[in-house]
Amino acid sequence: MNNIPSIGTPQNRLEGHLKVTGSAKYAGDYNADDLLYGYVVNSTVTKGKIKSINTEEAKKLEGVVEVFTHDNRPSTAWFDLQYADMDAPPGLVFKPLKDNEIRYNGQPIALVVADTFEMARLAAKKLHIEYEEETFETDLTANLKKSRDPKKGLASLLKPPPPPPKGDFEKAYKNSFIKTDSTFSHGTEHHNPMELFASTVIYEGKGKLKIYDKTQGTINSQMYVANVFGLKMKNVQIISPFVGGGFGSGLRPQHQLFMAVMASLQLKRNVRVTLDRAQMYMIGHRPPTLQHTKFGADENGKVNAIFHEATGETSRFEDYVEIVVNWANMLYPAEHTLLEHKIVPLDVYSPLDMRAPGGSTGMHAIEVTMDEIAYQLNIDPVELRLINYSEIDHTSEKEYSSKELRECYLRGASQFGWDERNPVPRSMKRGNKLVGYGMATGMWDANRLLGRAEAIMSTDGKVEVKSAVTDIGTGTFTVMTQIAADELGLPLEDVTFSYADSAMPFAPIQGGSFTTATVGPAVQAACQALNKKLYKKAKSLKDSVLGDTKLKEVIFQGGYIIHKDNPEIRISYKEIMEANDGKDIRTTNSAMPNPLTYGKKARAVHSAVFVEVEVDEQLGVIEVTRALTAVAAGKIINPKTAESQLLGGMIWGISKALHEETILDHRLGKYMNDDLAEYHIPVHADIHDLQVLFIEENDQFVNDLGVKGVGEIGGVGMPPAITNAVYHATGKRIYDLPIHFDKLL
Template structure:
């Protein structure tokens, strides 16, 4: 038997060299003949109407080809259904340059197209607009009275409303032995992937386009473009082989895609549109939220009541919402619960999914409330979690397909040295620094989406796979190659996984930590079908030892089909294809969740984060000196890329807790720190010693390969663990994110 398996090995990214040497091409780097460049003009007005546009100054500049606005844009075949893409929330989708109305500050109101980028950008400053301004509301805090339930829509299945109440929460909370009530405020965050949003549209002829786009879903954007512009699906090809980060911002088609395609079709030219960093703040953000939590327990620490109320921002034209209020009951059992979630419509762009949407916001409030409860009970925070541990999902009364959270707690606590913690706040010091230990639990969904994969063996005996998924930097190419190599007994070098192309078989967008369990399962299904075809063809060869041999009697290794009873009897894959007259043997198959079987279970990944902070006694400056996160996510296909995902999430957790926030000036109705100089993110000096543990977790139920995603689970527990560590260090409980040093002084 072939023991040279690649699954489970820490293999470096296969595309790594291309990326670090600059050979990998991103959306704004594809060249096309006679390429025009577009520059977007954004509204300085938050709400109102465009009364007049004077483009004469821009058009007088040599090299300017056209200025497109609502006044002269071509007619469009707007897709009149409620949704124009697979991730659209309920409401009326935003339509760039649709009419004179201004819905939010930064809205695109014109596109300048010129022979080069610099000319287009300069010409944009020469356009004169007249506006009729209207009163606007952009403050969540000032509009709480406008809160309402979100409308239901296409995405409700993935983003369900909070579960109904159980028991009598009000009575249980009022009469509880120990209880905590707190209000948490979370600021706005913008995605800010390092690659700017960009689209290069190659005009191939009337109604036919090749589009290089920054996206997490090639097919999603293909459907969007075809529907909006009334084109045939087969005549729209979207490619995104390399994506420089997205974190959810690329799930929906962004407006530069629309504007670029519109210009290319109108001018019948190749066009590129690249947004600058400031324009990246004109869409794509995690919404601010206000959460009120009320937790109660008996004197021994067992939870008796869980209450969670959420108010979050949405736009005035779409009802974006994300599951936030329900997470506590998926972690902790309590007989009396009350969960409420509402949205507040404001004059802003629609928020978007941002790494662990809902979960990262919820878990901060939940785990800080649990921490506060532990201090009131005088019970160790870890012990309180163990007292309330449940092997079942308390919210659904269903067992998890697997849950190794207890192992996460214990292994991370031991690695971290939790037993060295002094329970009393502000009791641990290191020189002029207060030292604090904090911990928190993490949970995230274990999604799987349908996916289709074409698999073929070529004349040189190599395995080629095709699927439309993207790789947004998670290691998808490498992991899929590993899965496929093991299924056919091949080396990594003998597998070619081709992706990032809407012409390839179906894939959902890459999001929700779902692609390994989606495309990976499809690869396994396709590989099984391919093995059957190869064995059948081998049996057709005259005098073949594989004639009428059953599948269970053979195995694939080293590019060969071998008999289990006598591995010395084999035939190479090359020889099988040669017998097939050199034609590839291929198959296309769908992988999908086992809905009937899985409806009896709850599906989730789990984690535990432990953090040490130092807080300067005089300045209040917080440093995360070290952190350990343990993750239970089923089978880990590649420990190296998986660890990188968790480390990246932990860094983001530090950023969310201490740095990252977009500031809205509610008098102007605009964000005022729209650059990476003032939108603070961590630098190397902010990151201490980070460690990752993967707890052993065998899941035979969840899918054919036993995997759960690792993209988001490393983030959800970190902000709360940091907040809890700060309380332990200082004795001050801060109920907002991010935490600023001035709140810890005095």
């Protein structure tokens, strides 16, 4: 009866068995009668116009049903939407097959539909396409003179522009005891989730569609389809219970969704469109970014002047921006700041949020610059951070709702063995390997949005909770079940969390590390409301044992409503439901930030990262031998899934620092390593001893659960910590990511 509270205890993923046995069905796994298959054809030129597309040979192949191009694309309800989806940046969203203009290499220009995938792919090779090519520009470095401030739009609500200048940076910097002046760069990165992008559209007639889509937001895809094709929202159902990795690539509806819906509506058939691996390099990326920092500090290490400038690429049709330069003054209080972010429009597809967008880019430059100051002053890098520690976000001049970063530094350093470090660069060796220690700070937003949830108690006393939220592999399914079970006073096995269906109560896209903080309070609110209804029903029963008991005098535990002071006074949920004439009890509730109080404090997740590297003295090969991340992220609902998220972020941080880079040939305007053979990511042999240390944080301001997100913080501090460790090992400061071994030879 007395079920043990689930929140705060490590729980296995409830869907884990389905995934490891291959039973979980993804968007491309749902079969339907009479299913057609579409294959997307991509432009082989970077800019220009299509003069002609000859489809005759392709259409002659047996099994080919139709070839869609700009010449015969069905009409849609398109108008120049600026925000066709929840993650759209300012600009005019790209419209597949709209006209004959080529805007970037790999642009979808046709869809071949056939009765098998193989036949559709074969027919795609039979199209004869003539282009009129134009001069293009894809090189960020060569076009810096064309940089400009990005347009501001609705997107700036979640991606605020840099704050205005403060004080007199130039004067303060000139008079500083210590001055740094460094430039940084990192190349293009692509998301590369394991699951390919696929949409299976079930045509139900009369403008009704059921769509199994790879997405990070079922309602986002529903809005997109309804708006683009002029359908009623209620007639579009998006289902996505399992997502094989997203990392941001599923925040926006991708080309396969448009193509599959277009073909299904026109042909009145069930249609599946799947992008292959190479085509997934054409749907968004982390943009290459150049950064310039100049920090000034006094003789004691106190930073008094901060300049941080970043320039990233965007497409010609949308102004994609990231929060790159805002972080330094949120961490380190300086009286004089100058922060600038610019973009360069190029002939590429719009970049797309990738795990910790902007944060993992900007914090690299900031934390390496702080390391430079530490070495110039001969101050321990941890001590330098403590000298510049602040409980205030000096961008907004607001106190943090909670900030246990100091404890992250101290306990992280102790557990890592930071005091064993000889601070002199190139002073530590292990055989023929140079050994280096590096550390850095991590930071990410702790936001929440509006979420809704429904709770339904059935006649057997068990509960189903519903929300349209997806689970992209982060453990959302399990965590929401835990929250509901504890609020209802039921064991986990008596609670079912149904999710990832646009027909369920509203949830925003899953990204930004705000999902648990957004949907969790909605689940909590729905379950609390259900408890109240259950209590009210129990009180209404004839000769109710609760008598004159007030709601505040009872607890909901073990499937019973129990009097706090007299546990003998109790009534079971089943008994209450049996008296409810066979009817369920249900409630739907919303949860959102209080607009009157939410902006009164700054909210963030913080981490301290410690890394050990070995660098082969002859070959320059770098290996991260061990790393520790100490994290302060509010209440941890499930330490097991949270640790998994942080370990994944740490591994991606290693990948960003040492492996990942997409190479674009500017003579062709084309990505050259668009496969998993040449796009380098870590393998098991690259990953060694990784540890996560949770620092307890009590924060009742961010939400009633005290929850902050951990999806992105794990990757933010790793690249600079590795870069700083490489400097300590070799005495060479590398400013470009990824770090190639040839720079150390």
